[in-house]
Amino acid sequence: MLAAQTAGAPPHIRLQGVRKVMKTERGAEIVALSGVDLDIAEGEFIAVIGPSGCGKTTLLNQIAGLAEPSQGRILLHGKEVHGPGRDRGVVFQGDAIFYWRTVRRNVEYGLEIQGMPKAERRDHAERYIRLVGLADFAELYPKELSGGMRKRCQIATVLANNPDVLLMDEPFGALDYPTKCQLQEEVLRIHTREPRATVFVTHDIEEALFLADRIVVMERGRIRRIVDVPFGRPRDSALRIEPAFSDLKAELWALLEGGHAPAARGHDG
Ligand SMILES: Nc1ncnc2c1ncn2[C@@H]1O[C@H](COP(=O)(O)OP(=O)(O)OP(=O)(O)O)[C@@H](O)[C@H]1O
Ligand SMILES: [Mg+2]
Known part of the structure; x- marks a missing residue:
């Protein structure tokens, strides 16, 4: 459940036209992020998925203030971010x-x-x-x-x-399935107790669906689609075997595989 947004107040986190160009050792340029616009509300849980190298960590690092955008802005409560701060907690991979x-x-x-x-x-x-x-x-x-x-x-x-904002980069990527599930349930429990805006990067579609309010699907540095996750909170492990959960999982699979997902829930970014 999202905390109420005060009318007229800026969103908790706003990414505005964010572009990030990286330079390799040999001087080549890699566009890691391009045209990224995203608003995240107070207490909202966002999962970011997409193939390896699509810019997920780069996106997280920009919000963390560990790197500056080449173009565009990142705003927290309407104030532009420059550098890291105690208001943002990062759980690295x-x-x-x-x-x-x-x-x-x-x-x-x-x-x-x-x-x-x-x-x-x-x-x-x-x-x-x-x-x-x-x-x-x-x-x-x-x-x-x-x-x-x-x-x-x-x-x-x-x-x-x-921290006001929790940023997690594939925190459970290396764990076995039961441990991963247990920690996901703990993350949900903590989020219910202490709701805070969260950006959670993962390769795991099921993890994204289980945890998030919205899933940002990235592709080659751009937001390809933002999918609304319709499941209410609090959530528990029973959700994983609900038909609606499997259906949405299949839609996301199709989307990541490059096919056209029939989902009407999302909108292209
Ligand atoms: N320090 C760097 N210097 C140059 N290019 C970089 C640097 N860090 C990342 N990149 C490039 O930026 C792009 C995005 O990388 P990023 O680490 O954000 O991907 P990712 O989506 O997190 O991938 P993964 O799922 O494998 O962790 C890639 O093409 C990568 O090669
Ligand atoms: Mg990464």
């Missing part, structure tokens, strides 16, 4: 956690940087460690965790900073 810190001390890291007093920091970190189901593992080091647990640790670390 790899294991972006400190191997010399325990789970607890990883989750506390951003709070330490902010200068939060120790006792408060403990309580705050504890809350997020519980939220991602790592309460029994808080004193372990990353090498003592499974891949799924390390991902949970990363998510808790990002959420503990209480």
Whole structure:
């Protein structure tokens, strides 16, 4: 469910004519993004799918402020973004956690940087460690965790900073199917409890459908289509076997395979 948008207020996130040209080592130019326009509302969950190299990570990095657009603008609450900020939390694809810190001390890291007093920091970190189901593992080091647990640790670390916007780049790409499903359900639970604008990049159509309010389908640096996901919230695993879910999955498959999806739900970007 989306938080109400105040009449006349700018959208939470607005991408306006975003173009990004990359230069290779040999001086060639690659147009990674072109003509990207997208508005994301408060609390809205957007999934971004599309073939490898179509610009998904580039898009996420632009919103994160890790790179500037070559043309166009990215606005947060109407203000142009320049550079990264604590208002945007990024969960990277790899294991972006400190191997010399325990789970607890990883989750506390951003709070330490902010200068939060120790006792408060403990309580705050504890809350997020519980939220991602790592309460029994808080004193372990990353090498003592499974891949799924390390991902949970990363998510808790990002959420503990209480970002306005959550940006996730194929966070569950490397995980086995049951772990992936479990973490998707946790992401839904957290989103219900603490709704925040989320951009979630994935290769996985089922994951996109299960999590998102809208799915942005990209192709060669452009938004090919934006598909509205009609399923209400809260959602649970039963949704995965509903006929409407399978139908939409098939439509998205057809779209990604290059065929013409019969979906009337989406609109071309
Ligand atoms: N640092 C870079 N320098 C030059 N070109 C780059 C750079 N990073 C990405 N690109 C190019 O930009 C395009 C988009 O890359 P991007 O990483 O956004 O794709 P992606 O959709 O995230 O792919 P994947 O699904 O494989 O992660 C690709 O053609 C890639 O070669
Ligand atoms: Mg990528």
